[in-house]
Amino acid sequence: MLEIYISYCLKNPISSIAVFITLLPITLILIKKAYIDPSFKLLLFYLIVKLIIDILMFQSAARHRNNIILFNLGIPINYAMLSGMFYFKFSSRVFKRGLIASMIGFLIFTLWDILNSNAEISDLHNHRAVLFAKTVEGVLIITLILLFFYEIIKSLKIPNLLTFPFFWVCSGLLLYYSSFIFIAPVLHYTATWNNLVDLGITETIPTIFEIVCAMFISVGIYHFSARDYAK
Amino acid sequence: MQNSEELKWALLVASLAMLTMAFCLISFVMYYQKRRFEEEKRISDIEKTYNRLLLDTALNSEETERRRIAQDLHDDIGTMLSLTKLSLNQLGKIVGSTGNEKEDQIMKKSQSLVEETIIHVRRITRDLVPTTLERFGLIEAIEEFIHKLEEDNNLAITFQANTEDFPRQGQKLELTLYRIMQELVNNAIKHASCSQIDIRLEINDDVIGLKVIDNGVGFDPEKIKENNLAGLGLLGIESRLAIVDGTVQYEKPKMGGSCAYAQIPMVPVSDSKPEPLHPFRRERVNI
Numbered sequence: 123m124l125e126i127y128i129s130y131c132l133k134n135p136i137s138s139i140a141v142f143i144t145l146l147p148i149t150l151i152l153i154k155k156a157y158i159d160p161s162f163k164l165l166l167f168y169l170i171v172k173l174i175i176d177i178l179m180f181q182s183a184a185r186h187r188n189n190i191i192l193f194n195l196g197i198p199i200n201y202a203m204l205s206g207m208f209y210f211k212f213s214s215r216v217f218k219r220g221l222i223a224s225m226i227g228f229l230i231f232t233l234w235d236i237l238n239s240n241a242e243i244s245d246l247h248n249h250r251a252v253l254f255a256k257t258v259e260g261v262l263i264i265t266l267i268l269l270f271f272y273e274i275i276k277s278l279k280i281p282n283l284l285t286f287p288f289f290w291v292c293s294g295l296l297l298y299y300s301s302f303i304f305i306a307p308v309l310h311y312t313a314t315w316n317n318l319v320d321l322g323i324t325e326t327i328p329t330i331f332e333i334v335c336a337m338f339i340s341v342g343i344y345h346f347s348a349r350d351y352a353k
Numbered sequence: 354m355q356n357s358e359e360l361k362w363a364l365l366v367a368s369l370a371m372l373t374m375a376f377c378l379i380s381f382v383m384y385y386q387k388r389r390f391e392e393e394k395r396i397s398d399i400e401k402t403y404n405r406l407l408l409d410t411a412l413n414s415e416e417t418e419r420r421r422i423a424q425d426l427h428d429d430i431g432t433m434l435s436l437t438k439l440s441l442n443q444l445g446k447i448v449g450s451t452g453n454e455k456e457d458q459i460m461k462k463s464q465s466l467v468e469e470t471i472i473h474v475r476r477i478t479r480d481l482v483p484t485t486l487e488r489f490g491l492i493e494a495i496e497e498f499i500h501k502l503e504e505d506n507n508l509a510i511t512f513q514a515n516t517e518d519f520p521r522q523g524q525k526l527e528l529t530l531y532r533i534m535q536e537l538v539n540n541a542i543k544h545a546s547c548s549q550i551d552i553r554l555e556i557n558d559d560v561i562g563l564k565v566i567d568n569g570v571g572f573d574p575e576k577i578k579e580n581n582l583a584g585l586g587l588l589g590i591e592s593r594l595a596i597v598d599g600t601v602q603y604e605k606p607k608m609g610g611s612c613a614y615a616q617i618p619m620v621p622v623s624d625s626k627p628e629p630l631h632p633f634r635r636e637r638v639n640i
């Protein structure tokens with residue numbers, strides 16, 4: 123039983139690390155009490171959901187089962203939580219309203235995309251990755267990050283960005299989604315049982331940046347101080 | 354197969370390009386924010402020094418104006434009064450020789466009125482310009498101030514300094530401390546309805562501390578600031594302190610009353626230079 127997982131880990135070390143490194147920011151959030159900030163509370167939920175989905179995917183991958191349905195369902199959930207984080211960080215009303223609209227719109231879009239990508243929805247064995255939704259998610263998140271950067275530059279409230287936790291979180295997410303944005307649509311064709319195309323190193327780039335992203339988030343949380351937040 | 358190989362490379366290149374862009378963006382945001390922040394800080398620094406200069410000039414011209422008024426009072430009115438007194442004395446002699454009781458009485462009354470006026474004018478000029486402060490220093494000046502207050506109030510005012518020989522400070526610093534002490538004591542008399550005021554002067558190597566403690570009703574400085582109740586007094590203290598980088602704290606001691614603690618960092622005394630904005634500076638006001 124355990125051997126299956128260990129052998130899978132040894133075969134795919136990078137993706138295994140990407141799964142378990144999520145524990146690092148989660149512990150840091152709990153230790154640093156960063157969850158008193160609503161944005162970080164959502165980040166905590168996001169990380170926990172991500173960890174659960176990743177572990178489930180890891181388990182089914184290790185047992186050679188199709189886990190793409192989890193990947194697909196994770197997309198709107200992840201987006202809802204990540205964009206929710208920005209909801210608390212934006213000061214502009216317009217941005218906030220647009221954000222809520224994008225959440226609802228994106229949920230509908232993803233469901234449509236899942237149905238569209240899978241002609242036979244009940245056939246979980248041959249379930250395929252969504253064609254557009256992951257890319258759209260990337261574009262939306264990058265847009266949110268850019269808007270947030272714009273607000274930072276405009277408001278000039280933060281003296282040192284290197285010690286500002288949320289900047290690190292944004293940078294990590296920006297890198298992750300930048301690395302994923304071109305790969306995501308291709309997964310629709312490659313992540314299938316009878317896949318002929320092997321992307322090789324290209325496919326591990328997002329995984330590597332998933333790890334980088336978790337590191338960045340951890341660094342950000344490391345700089346979080348509950349006392350300063352109260353002020 | 355060839356196609357997939359090409360696709361692979363295209364994807365790799367695209368992803369790397371995207372990542373490079375992300376990196377550049379992050380560095381740009383960091384760099385730009387830092388520069389803007391520094392710029393903004395410089396501007397606010399300039400603004401601050403400018404405001405300080407303005408305040409300094411305003412306070413200086415206030416002192417100059419007081420000096421001018423004191424000078425005028427002394428030179429014009431004082432002289433006139435002295436002359437009036439002289440003439441009245443002469444007149445008094447003439448009236449006295451006639452032996453008219455009633456005329457004599459009116460004469461005496463006029464004379465004493467003039468004398469009283471002279472005393473008043475002298476007091477006003479002395480209040481306007483703290484000559485004792487300039488000549489003998491802070492401790493003497495505070496003692497004199499207390500002495501005058503104790504005469505016409507039944508208040509117990511004590512004064513302690515932690516050293517016997519308080520070295521002379523720059524003129525501006527002494528005047529600042531003196532005016533602050535004056536306002537704090539006046540406030541205690543006006544608002545606190547207290548029976549006891551303690552003034553403490555503490556000097557050590559790098560700060561001079563001034564404490565004024567009363568046993569009256571006490572007050573909450575936060576509330577006063579919030580509700581815009583502060584008069585000119587508390588605001589004036591703050592602006593005087595801002596010029597010399599000082600701070601003031603108001604505390605509420607447990608036994609009641611209030612305690613104000615002003616602190617001013619020491620500056621090396623450079624008493625050789627005369628202060629330019631005091632054209633009417635004189636050694637002594639004689640009436």
Ligand SMILES: Nc1ncnc2c1ncn2[C@@H]1O[C@H](COP(=O)(O)OP(=O)(O)OP(=O)(O)O)[C@@H](O)[C@H]1O
Binds near residue numbers: 541567570583611
């Ligand atoms: N020692 C004190 N005890 C009690 N209340 C005080 C004391 N000092 C100040 N206050 C309160 O703080 C308020 C503000 O004082 P401040 O000196 O600024 O104004 P003011 O004395 O009313 O007017 P001004 O000093 O301009 O003649 C006063 O109205 C009074 O209510």
Ligand SMILES: [Mg+2]
Binds near residue numbers: 584585586
């Ligand atoms: Mg007052």
